[in-house]
Amino acid sequence: MRKLILFLFMLVSGIIVAQQEPIKVVFDVTSANPDVHRTAAKHLRLMAEAYPDSQFEMVIYSGAIKMVDRKASVAGETLAEMVKRSNVSVVVCEQTMKRHKMVNDDLIPGVGSVPDGIFEIVMKQKEGWGYIKEVN
DSSP: OHHHHHHHHHHHHHHHSOOSSOOEEEEEEOOOOHHHHHHHHHHHHHHHHHOTTSEEEEEEOGGGGGGGBTTTOSSHHHHHHHTTSTTEEEEEEHHHHHHTTOOGGGBOTTOEEESOHHHHHHHHHHTTOEEEEEOO
């Protein structure tokens, strides 16, 4: 709860003070917990709306696969709206999809895929992207 309050305080503070320069943030989601899925999608939405000149990518892999399942996602509505934004991308690990026997048609429309979720995050960090791990 403290983390959420701190996050919201920082978000509100950031909205009040004009953003100096665009940022790039990659969100890492691996939890199977639906509450984490809802919260992560909300964080993505709030950041993308508050900082429209910045870039955001959410990388989903491992136990979080249901977050992008078009039939089972508790965050599907939010993610479907977010992927329409030019400053947001949501991608899922193809290795995770393979393990769960999922294909692109099983995903929320607009969600992309990458060959390896961990590699994607490492490459983003190498390019200077900030990193956020979404957890309970």
